[in-house]
Amino acid sequence: MLLVVLAWLAVLAVCVAAVLFGQSTRTAPRRRRRSRTARLGLFLSLSGPWLAVMGAAAAGAATGVWMAAAATAACGVVVTAVLGFALAAR
Numbered sequence: 001m002l003l004v005v006l007a008w009l010a011v012l013a014v015c016v017a018a019v020l021f022g023q024s025t026r027t028a029p030r031r032r033r034r035s036r037t038a039r040l041g042l043f044l045s046l047s048g049p050w051l052a053v054m055g056a057a058a059a060g061a062a063t064g065v066w067m068a069a070a071a072t073a074a075c076g077v078v079v080t081a082v083l084g085f086a087l088a089a090r
Contacts, residue, residue, distance in 0.1 A: 007070035011073045011077070014049075014077050019081075022081055023046070038088050040087055049076075052073055056070070
């Protein structure tokens, strides 16, 4: 049980780091609108990690396999943060 709690605390730490990393996709306000891809990238880099954690927590609650859900959450957080950063390229 202690390992599961530590795993989920690590997932939350990775999620906070990913959101802070996603903050770097924001820039000063521009006069022109962002493209659709850039807006999607901004959404993914800021909200995607939290959505990945919530989805994995729901899967863990539904199946009872909390350690696998924590590992999936960590992978999902990293993938969404990197994908969002790539799509919101300056």
